[in-house]
Amino acid sequence: MTIAGMPSEWADLIDPLVPEILNLVIASWEEMPSPTPDEKEDNITIALCRALMQNRTARGLPFQIRTQLVELEPIPGEDLGRLDIVFIPLVPREDIYFCLESKRLNVVKDGGTRAYAAEYVTFGMLRFVTGQYAKAVRHGGMIAYVLDGNVSRAMTNVEANIRKQRVALCMTATEAFLPSMVLKDDPRVRETHHHRVHETNVFRIHHLFMPTDSPQHQQA
Structure with a gap:
């Protein structure tokens, strides 16, 4: 016998929303002005969140969109997390949400390019794996702002860092960067599977690896 409102039932609400959320994010990204090659992460996230909330499709979907939301009840030993973009179903539970954590990749500045792939893993993915983010649900999201437009290079760098951090990421020896099972036809989308200890x-x-219209990439 199940009881309405049990944590497992609330978590089930996220699963069917994932395809709609990912499609909405991609569509909104493609409608917003392209960031500069060294644009600050917070500025890009705010612009994307604004585009999401202005998107007509979002108005008919059963969730609210918030940015810079604080996770009030992290697991013991973890600091309060500040969630970049959060999609919140209309349920009376603050721990049921889809979090989209944002990170810059391939940042162009002073004539050089910095990958930031290690930071993507350590300060993004690991926060989901430890339960600092999304501890009560089964899905989370990472959005990479690929500021030189070179998605292939960004993916290669991230995958290399994922393999280095495989144990910390709670991934098996055979698991790596996988094609998306949600958006199978979009080469900019990948997924990873993790066996969290809790x-x-x-x-x-x-x-989601979202490229800019960077002149640096166009000239490559």
Whole structure:
């Protein structure tokens, strides 16, 4: 016998929303002005969140969109997390949400390019794996702002860092960067599977690599 409102039932609400959320994010990204090659992360996130909330499709979907939301009840030993973009279903539980954590990749400045792939893993993915973010649900998202437009290079750098951090990321020896099972036809989307210590279900991180219209990439 199940009881309405149990944590597992609330978590089930996220699963069918994931395809709609990912499609909405991609569509909104493509409608917003392209960031500069060294644009600050917070500025890009605010612009994307504004585009999301202005998107007509979002108005008919069963969730609210918030930015810079604080996770009030992290697991013991973890600091309060500040969630970049959060999609919140209309339920009376603050821990049921889809979090989209943002990171810059391939930042162009002073004539050089910095990958930031290690930071993507350490200060992004690991926060989901430890349960600092999204501890009560089975899906989370990473959005990479690829500021030189070179998605292939960004993916290669991130995948290399994922393999280095495989144990910390709670991934098996055979698991790596996988094609998305949600958006199978979009080469900019990947997913990774993680076996978090505080739960038995597999946790999935959906990775969106969103390129800018950077002159540096166009000239490559």
